[in-house]
Amino acid sequence: MPATAYERVVYKSPSEYHYMKVCSEFQEDSIGLNAAQFKQLLVSALKDLFGEIGAALSADVLTYEEKTLSAILRVYSSDLAKLWSSLTLFGTYKNKKCAFRVIQVSPFLLALSVNSREQVLD
Numbered sequence: 871m872p873a874t875a876y877e878r879v880v881y882k883s884p885s886e887y888h889y890m891k892v893c894s895e896f897q898e899d900s901i902g903l904n905a906a907q908f909k910q911l912l913v914s915a916l917k918d919l920f921g922e923i924g925a926a927l928s929a930d931v932l933t934y935e936e937k938t939l940s941a942i943l944r945v946y947s948s949d950l951a952k953l954w955s956s957l958t959l960f961g962t963y964k965n966k967k968c969a970f971r972v973i974q975v976s977p978f979l980l981a982l983s984v985n986s987r988e989q990v991l992d
Contacts, residue, residue, distance in 0.1 A: 885978070888950045889942060889945075889979045889982055890945065890950075890974070890975050891943075892943060892957060892973060894968055897966060903936065905934040911968075912931070912953075918956065919955065920952060928946060930943065931943060973985070
């Protein structure tokens with residue numbers, strides 16, 4: 871009986887960037903962040919997990935909404951896993967508990983304009 875040959879196929883996105891819709895949540899509701907503070911929070915999350923090398927990672931805040939503490943981020947596709955893991959493991963900001971929630975991720979910015987989980991059909 872001949873040995874079965876298996877082929878491993880790895881899909882690499884042709885897109886240079888990935889886009890993430892994220893929001894930050896704090897245990898205390900009184901916390902407010904402007905866009906610059908939100909960006910600093912991202913850098914802190916990266917630095918906590920990956921040190922100075924992680925802090926140098928390029929993650930752009932394309933839009934930010936202060937009321938909901940949510941943003942759309944642009945990151946190089948090769949750095950997506952690093953950013954996502956640092957956001958997931960981040961836990962405190964100025965000695966107050968906080969968390970990032972990743973809502974959507976896509977290589978296409980247009981895909982973040984609609985969330986099928988929140989869509990209401992008539």
